[in-house]
Amino acid sequence: xxxxxxxxxxxxxxxxxxxxAMLPYLKEEWGNPSSIHWAGRVPKKAVEDARxxxxxxxxxxxxxxxxxxxxxxxxxxxxxxxxxxxxxxGNHIITTKVEHPAVLKTCKYLEKEGFEVTYLNVDxxxxxxxxxxxxxxxxxxxxxxxxxxxxxTGVIFPVEEIGRIAKEHKITFHTDAVQAAGKIxxxxxxxxxxxxxxxxxxxxxxxxxxxxxxxxxTRLVPVIHGGHxxxxxxxxxxxxxxxxxxxxxxxxxxxxxxxxRAHLEKITKRLENGIIERVPDIHINGGGSPRLMNTSxxxxxxxxxxxxxxxxxxxxxxxxxxSACTSGSLExxxxxxxxxxxxxxxxxxxxxxxxxxxxxxxxxxxIDVLPPIVxxxxxxxxxxxxxxxxxxxxR
Amino acid sequence: xxxDKVMDHFNNPRNVGEIExxxxxxxxxxxxCGDIMKLTLSIEDNKIKDVKFKTFGCGAAIATSSxxxxxxxxxxxxxxxDISNDTVAEALDGLPPVKMHCSNLAADALHAAIKDYKxxxx
Numbered sequence: 001x002x003x004x005x006x007x008x009x010x011x012x013x014x015x016x017x018x019x020x021a022m023l024p025y026l027k028e029e030w031g032n033p034s035s036i037h038w039a040g041r042v043p044k045k046a047v048e049d050a051r052x053x054x055x056x057x058x059x060x061x062x063x064x065x066x067x068x069x070x071x072x073x074x075x076x077x078x079x080x081x082x083x084x085x086x087x088x089x090g091n092h093i094i095t096t097k098v099e100h101p102a103v104l105k106t107c108k109y110l111e112k113e114g115f116e117v118t119y120l121n122v123d124x125x126x127x128x129x130x131x132x133x134x135x136x137x138x139x140x141x142x143x144x145x146x147x148x149x150x151x152x153t154g155v156i157f158p159v160e161e162i163g164r165i166a167k168e169h170k171i172t173f174h175t176d177a178v179q180a181a182g183k184i185x186x187x188x189x190x191x192x193x194x195x196x197x198x199x200x201x202x203x204x205x206x207x208x209x210x211x212x213x214x215x216x217x218t219r220l221v222p223v224i225h226g227g228h229x230x231x232x233x234x235x236x237x238x239x240x241x242x243x244x245x246x247x248x249x250x251x252x253x254x255x256x257x258x259x260x261r262a263h264l265e266k267i268t269k270r271l272e273n274g275i276i277e278r279v280p281d282i283h284i285n286g287g288g289s290p291r292l293m294n295t296s297x298x299x300x301x302x303x304x305x306x307x308x309x310x311x312x313x314x315x316x317x318x319x320x321x322x323s324a325c326t327s328g329s330l331e332x333x334x335x336x337x338x339x340x341x342x343x344x345x346x347x348x349x350x351x352x353x354x355x356x357x358x359x360x361x362x363x364x365x366x367i368d369v370l371p372p373i374v375x376x377x378x379x380x381x382x383x384x385x386x387x388x389x390x391x392x393x394x395r
Numbered sequence: 396x397x398x399d400k401v402m403d404h405f406n407n408p409r410n411v412g413e414i415e416x417x418x419x420x421x422x423x424x425x426x427x428c429g430d431i432m433k434l435t436l437s438i439e440d441n442k443i444k445d446v447k448f449k450t451f452g453c454g455a456a457i458a459t460s461s462x463x464x465x466x467x468x469x470x471x472x473x474x475x476x477d478i479s480n481d482t483v484a485e486a487l488d489g490l491p492p493v494k495m496h497c498s499n500l501a502a503d504a505l506h507a508a509i510k511d512y513k514x515x516x517x
Contacts, residue, residue: 304429306453310405323429323453332429347429380411380457382433382449
């Protein structure tokens with residue numbers, strides 16, 4: 001049985017081209033890019049070449065790119081770095097309730113440091129209201145951080161309008177574009193964004209490398225203190241191979257974007273429509289909003305997500321769930337709860353996130369094996385209508 | 396992550412269903428934490444003649460439900476009352492630590508069903 005991977009929003013495989021580009025920097029070109037001698041010259045050039053490729057991918061200048069260890073670090077640097085740099089101007093930050101934990105937990109931390117944070121609600125389709133955003137702006141607002149696209153539902157936020165609003169009010173705008181990067185075009189030259197996060201392993205580069213776009217003139221306080229790396233904004237000897245991998249992946253993403261978008265749109269639609277046709281009592285989460293073309297988040301009524309994942313795993317199919325069981329906590333996903341979904345529907349959600357190597361045949365196999373799994377779980381569920389007497393629980 | 400026994404009970408759960416006109420019914424759990432179990436008993440001469448379960452929950456929740464039905468089938472009520480959540484977890488060769496709390500409720504459902512039986516017959 002062939003393995004099928006529908007969890008590309010969690011991580012992606014490293015492309016062969018990316019791996020080949022990285023390999024020399026793990027073997028013969030092991031020098032420190034900061035060294036002035038022969039050993040450092042080639043790695044230094046490799047880092048700067050990669051910076052140019054990432055800059056071209058994001059439509060900015062190479063000096064506006066800081067390499068980091070991850071999307072999480074980029075979010076930390078963008079948000080904390082900006083908040084500390086501007087704390088004399090104000091202490092108010094605006095974000096949403098559906099951000100990735102890298103943003104949410106960073107904001108929670110800043111609350112303990114004396115900052116005030118507004119967490120914008122989303123509607124039942126996972127979308128924010130720009131009216132709410134405008135109303136929550138205060139004279140002391142220094143930062144708006146809203147993700148480009150949501151990792152769980154794929155809902156794409158109106159970053160153009162948010163940027164315009166931020167600019168009008170002279171507020172810095174950060175966006176976590178980890179899920180958007182490589183899937184939809186991102187052009188910082190036409191977007192009023194000041195800080196933008198990307199992560200290598202979500203776009204076919206390895207884990208352990210990320211980048212932060214910092215628009216010229218945006219002052220940041222470093223989060224990682226150390227040497228003069230990254231123009232004094234991020235200490236630590238560069239992860240040369242990882243950075244080369246990220247640069248190559250960005251180049252490939254730009255080259256292949258249109259083709260991959262069309263492919264992903266086709267197979268993801270086929271998957272979602274196939275499930276809609278064959279499985280009753282489901283909800284397409286965020287289905288009423290613009291979404292990333294590779295992401296389909298579906299709640300299956302009456303059953304719990306982990307048990308569906310285990311059933312799929314028996315067929316070597318990998319996906320993920322918003323149930324508490326897969327998050328390592330007792331709470332189901334904050335994203336679906338914020339959308340007003342019940343705890344049951346949040347526990348019963350499955351995210352299928354497709355990638356460039358997925359095929360129509362793989363999607364068709366999923367559509368064949370999923371309905372009996374759902375049916376079997378429902379036949380065991382006390383919440384299912386087939387039950388003799390419905391179980392009612394007090395909250 | 397799960398033991399072979401857990402996966403066996405998840406894939407081939409024993410005694411799924413609901414006994415009509417059950418002598419005792421126990422429902423535990425809540426939707427917030429994602430696990431709900433309903434256990435029904437048929438009891439004759441102080442002996443568990445039949446037991447069935449229905450469960451909304453993860454692999455561990457389904458496996459513990461199935462295992463508890465296997466452990467108590469044919470047992471006296473007294474013996475069944477001695478079964479704890481830990482007994483069930485041990486019989487499954489253990490559960491991942493994170494599941495010990497949230498999904499290990501099957502014995503609670505059993506005790507609730509026995510309590511229901513006793514209340515009905517007093």
